[in-house]
Amino acid sequence: MPELPEIHALVDDLGSRLVGRTVGRIDVLSFAALKTFDPPTSALGGKTITAVARHGKYLDIEIGELHLIMHLARAGWIRWRAEAPLPQKRPTAGALAARVVLDDGSGFDVTEAGSKKSLALSIVHDPAEVAGIARLGPDPLHPGFTEKRFAQILAASGRAQIKGVLRNQSVIAGIGNAYSDEILHTARMSPFKPAAMTEDEVSELFSALQSTLRGAIERSAGLAASELKREKKTAMQVHGRTGEECPVCGDVVRQVIFADSTLQYCPSCQTGGKVLADRVLSRLLK
Structure with missing residues (x-):
């Protein structure tokens, strides 16, 4: 399971690749992974990615005025794609849970291995709308954590x-x-x-x-x-x-x-x- 150090590193890696880029579309292939319905995924299309951050083990991609929140759970991961993806033959094939496609075709896939699916994606106006984030204790790397x-x-x-x-x-x-x-x-x-x-x-x-x-x-x-x-x-x-x-x-x-x-x-x-x-x-x- 990705923990604080890995999510911290993902923030750095994705931030260097994504900030300032425009989202083309987001495809959700594992519908059980999407925990929110309003705003819809289509609301992210055409918006600019302004920041990548973390809240504990949650990954937060700020897209326009919205936030794409990801909890990778036990077996989730992020895989960067430099080129446009090939069409999926079956919507739920393999470990692919979601796909973020930028306006030039590059982007990243969100995958989850194994049969037990607990990866979670949310699209919200405020990260605190995600119950798991709202319940988080203090961050051990924050200066106030003495x-x-x-x-x-x-x-x-x-x-x-x-x-x-x-x-x-x-x-x-x-x-x-x-x-x-x-x-x-x-x-x-x-x-x-x-x-x-x-x-x-x-x-x-x-x-x-x-x-x-x-x-x-x-x-x-x-x-x-x-x-x-x-x-x-x-x-x-x-x-x-x-x-x-x-x-x-x-x-x-x-x-x-x-x-x-x-x-x-x-x-x-x-x-x-x-x-x-x-x-x-x-x-x-x-």
């Missing part, structure tokens, strides 16, 4: 497990499954540690959060959309590396499987050598 503010968030979360707190978009915007694993590994904290913690622990976790996200953004700077997935995967220390050696201590990276996701961690670095039970209601093995 260590003091972070400490307040953790204290308010009480006994909630820190992994879930970091992933909760209403609490902190933009961090998903992968980067929460990486942040906790850098901070040497168990994913099941309660969010309410000591000042020293808050400071360590805040530093890990900032260094992990900003490091990912630095590595992605200047990369095209087609290169971002590979960069994210190769840079991971523990996420997606079950059974491999931890690059810090050499222990075996373990995982816990939940109903709809998995987490990865290093026992030596994060849980005092204890292995977390790999079942839905995980507990430390006795």
Whole structure:
């Protein structure tokens, strides 16, 4: 799933390609992906793209007075096209969900792999009209997101497990499954540690959060959309590396499987050598 660093890089890449260009048309091929009906997609034709921005994990393309908002969900992505597309033989064929065609025929495709479709497109006058954006917590890269503010968030979360707190978009915007694993590994904290913690622990976790996200953004700077997935995967220390050696201590990276996701961690670095039970209601093995 694209998270804050990848969306940040997509904003830079698409912004350099799109701002100042005119939209020819937008074709929606997966009608379930379009979550709004007014304004219609035809309202974007002939309008100039003025900005590309993000809100957490949401991509925001400002077109005239309207906003095309995209949430790429688990398996969505953006693929740039330098030339005019060939006609689609079947409206819902393959992974193609939507197509933005500029006035010269170039543009980009919005795709979603797999059978579970959760990609979302919205056309609105104000990004806050999208419920997911309206509910977003503070952006961890905003100057106002200080260590003091972070400490307040953790204290308010009480006994909630820190992994879930970091992933909760209403609490902190933009961090998903992968980067929460990486942040906790850098901070040497168990994913099941309660969010309410000591000042020293808050400071360590805040530093890990900032260094992990900003490091990912630095590595992605200047990369095209087609290169971002590979960069994210190769840079991971523990996420997606079950059974491999931890690059810090050499222990075996373990995982816990939940109903709809998995987490990865290093026992030596994060849980005092204890292995977390790999079942839905995980507990430390006795």
